[in-house]
Amino acid sequence: MSIAQPSGDDTLHPVAHSKDRPMTQSDVQAQYEAYPYPERKPTDERKRLISGSPSLPVEMDHWLWGGARDWSQPLHALIAGGGTGDGLMQLAQTLKDAGRPYNITYLDMSTAARRIAEKRAAIRKLKNITFVTGSLLDAGQYGPFDYIDCCGVLHHLPDPQAGFNALAHALKPQGGIGLMVYAPHGRSGVYPLQAAFNQLLQGVEPRKRLKRAKAIFEGLPDAHPFKRNTRLVDHKQGDAGFYDLLLHSSDRPYTITELMGALDGAGLEHVGSPEPMLYDPTTLVGDVTGMAQTAQMQLAENLRGTFKTHVAYARLRGQVVAPKGDAHAIPHLRMVAAADLAAHVSKRGQITIDTAAEAFTFPVDPQAAPLIAHINGRNSLEAIQQTAEQDTTTFAPLWTQIETALCGAGMMHYSGLLSG
Numbered sequence: 231m232s233i234a235q236p237s238g239d240d241t242l243h244p245v246a247h248s249k250d251r252p253m254t255q256s257d258v259q260a261q262y263e264a265y266p267y268p269e270r271k272p273t274d275e276r277k278r279l280i281s282g283s284p285s286l287p288v289e290m291d292h293w294l295w296g297g298a299r300d301w302s303q304p305l306h307a308l309i310a311g312g313g314t315g316d317g318l319m320q321l322a323q324t325l326k327d328a329g330r331p332y333n334i335t336y337l338d339m340s341t342a343a344r345r346i347a348e349k350r351a352a353i354r355k356l357k358n359i360t361f362v363t364g365s366l367l368d369a370g371q372y373g374p375f376d377y378i379d380c381c382g383v384l385h386h387l388p389d390p391q392a393g394f395n396a397l398a399h400a401l402k403p404q405g406g407i408g409l410m411v412y413a414p415h416g417r418s419g420v421y422p423l424q425a426a427f428n429q430l431l432q433g434v435e436p437r438k439r440l441k442r443a444k445a446i447f448e449g450l451p452d453a454h455p456f457k458r459n460t461r462l463v464d465h466k467q468g469d470a471g472f473y474d475l476l477l478h479s480s481d482r483p484y485t486i487t488e489l490m491g492a493l494d495g496a497g498l499e500h501v502g503s504p505e506p507m508l509y510d511p512t513t514l515v516g517d518v519t520g521m522a523q524t525a526q527m528q529l530a531e532n533l534r535g536t537f538k539t540h541v542a543y544a545r546l547r548g549q550v551v552a553p554k555g556d557a558h559a560i561p562h563l564r565m566v567a568a569a570d571l572a573a574h575v576s577k578r579g580q581i582t583i584d585t586a587a588e589a590f591t592f593p594v595d596p597q598a599a600p601l602i603a604h605i606n607g608r609n610s611l612e613a614i615q616q617t618a619e620q621d622t623t624t625f626a627p628l629w630t631q632i633e634t635a636l637c638g639a640g641m642m643h644y645s646g647l648l649s650g
Contacts, residue, residue, distance in 0.1 A: 257479040258386060262313075262340035264436035269470040270314040272349035283504035283541050284408025285317045285379045287324050288562045288607070288645035292637075293502035293543040294377070294406030296551040297559050297644025304331040308375045310366040310397060311383030312336040315347030321379065322356045328647050335360045335372045366393055369400035376402055381410040381541075384492075386480050394496035398546065406545045407498065414483040415531065416538035419456025421483075423447075423476050431477075440473055447476070461538060486527045489540050498544040501551075507590060507638035508534065536587060555633060557612040559644040561605050566641060572603035583639045592635035598628040607648045 283289060291299045305325065309318045318336050325332045338344055341363055351359055362372065366383060369375075378400060384393045397407055414421075427446070431439045447465075450457060464471035484492065486509065493500055503509060511518055511530040518526050531537055545551070553559075563571070575581065576599035582591045600618040609617070615625045636642035 259339055260436055261473060261478065262338075263342045265440075265470040265473045266314050266340060266343035266346055267470045267474045268314055268316060269468040270316070270346055270350065272346060272353055275319065275350050275353040279319060279323055280316050281320055282316075283640065284381070284410065284543060285321045285377075286564075286643075287321065287328070287330075287647050288564075288643045289504060289640070290377060290406065290408060290543070291645035291647060292553050292643035294408075294545060294551070295404075296554045298551075298554060298646065301328070301330045301647050302650070304333055305377060306373075306375050306402075307332060307334045307377040307379065308369060308372065308400065309334060309336045310369055310378055310380040312338045312343070312347055312379075313340070313382070314343050315350045317379045317381055318347055318359070319350055319354065319356075322351065322359060323354055326354075326356060330647065331358075333358045333360075335362060335375075337362045337364055337366055337369065337372065339363065339365055367396045369396050373400035374402040374405065375400055376405045378405070378407045379409075380407065382412075382539075384409065385411045385482050385484065386478065388480060390482065391492055391495055394492050394498070398496040398498050401546060403546060404549055406501070406543060408541075408543050410539050410541045411489060412481065412483040413531070413537040413540050414485060415535045416461050417459075417483060419454060419459050420462065420475060421481075423454075423456055424478060424481060427477050428479060436473070439477060440469055443477055444472065461536060484540060486531050486537075486540055487524055489542065490524050490527075493542075493544050494547075497547050499547050499550050500542055501545050502543050502553075504541050504640040505585060505638075506640075508537075508585065510638075513590065534588070553637070553644055555611065555629075555644060558610050560607065560610050560646050560649055561614075562607040562643050562645055562647070563605050563636070564641050564643070568603055568605045572599040575599045575602060581635045583635070583641070585639065590639065592631070592638075594631045594635055595628055597624070598632055601625070601628060602632060605642070607645075610649075 291297050307321060309321070312318050315336070318334065322332065322334055336344070336347060336359060338347075344361055344363055348361055366380065369378070378397050380397055384390045387393045401407065427443050430446070431442055434442065456462065462475065464475040490500055509527040509530045511526055511533055514530070514533050518529070521529070571581070575594050576596045579596050580591055580593050582589055601614055601620070604614045604617050611629065615622070618625070620628070633642070
């Protein structure tokens with residue numbers, strides 16, 4: 231079974247465009263009032279739920295609380311820079327479906343984006359959401375929070391570190407953050423175009439700016455690095471996507487090393503990423519014993535060269551909790567049905583996962599198939615072992631194979647979200 235896995239993503243990076251001309255928050259606000267992002271039609275909520283990392287409750291639990299959060303207690307969450315509402319819809323709807331209590335504050339400076347998010351929530355009949363128009367720099371006024379979602383926002387601030395700091399200060403002591411920032415290598419070609427368009431179209435109002443930029447874009451040579459970068463698609467998905475990708479007035483990417491530095495500067499620690507195997511360079515270069523963890527991750531980023539984003543979970547320094555795969559842990563599968571995966575392992579003795587144009591193959595003994603078949607988000611490891619009628623000596627090494635393949639790919643997490 232080859233499982234196509236959407237990447238969480240996912241050289242010195244180009245500097246932000248504030249060196250070309252001073253960026254103001256009014257530029258950014260004007261953009262998102264004219265072109266709320268991402269472009270969404272509220273009535274589409276009747277037929278689909280957009281899902282992704284971060285802010286999947288079982289994934290949050292796995293990385294932030296060791297899979298042991300008490301979901302009978304309300305989750306107090308902040309969607310910081312919520313845009314048109316993708317993260318809000320996913321978090322609120324998933325908790326609603328699981329019958330779990332929550333209170334969510336949505337915070338964004340764009341009134342146009344807020345209106346779309348409100349309409350989407352109304353169509354889904356989602357409750358316990360407070361909508362606020364404002365800056366994430368004021369997040370502390372609305373907290374403290376158990377969880378903060380901040381995707382695609384920090385890298386657009388005039389002072390991104392102030393944003394990291396503000397979010398850290400809005401957390402409860404045992405709270406956590408799920409964030410996404412842009413990464414440089416997978417966005418090759420973006421920053422020269424942003425610089426050129428900002429130079430040419432300074433002071434032009436958003437709609438005329440977009441029209442002129444599209445005309446210029448059509449005349450670019452096919453050899454331009456942007457046109458050769460097949461991983462970039464936002465500009466093909468509507469006006470808001472084109473503007474956000476190529477016309478943004480404030481946009482700086484982060485290498486994983488720079489992201490770790492920003493987290494550290496805010497008193498935060500990185501606790502995990504949705505697809506940790508992508509940050510492991512050993513599949514490309516072999517043993518790297520003795521190399522610091524961040525250096526290993528940077529090596530993997532540089533060698534793979536495909537990361538458009540970094541998605542990460544973080545907690546306050548000193549509050550890191552490792553995922554607990556003990557007897558009471560409850561595994562959840564993502565993106566694949568347990569029966570299908572079990573049948574494949576029984577027949578093939580391996581799992582192959584395709585992600586970011588790279589295939590990873592993990593050997594999994596066919597004897598592990600009955601264990602996989604009983605993963606349903608409610609059975610604990612102890613229950614799975616008993617149901618499969620395997621003794622601990624047999625079970626432990628088989629489960630290690632399953633965990634190595636699926637947790638590393640972000641396809642299995644531990645959480646009690648659906649239990650009890």
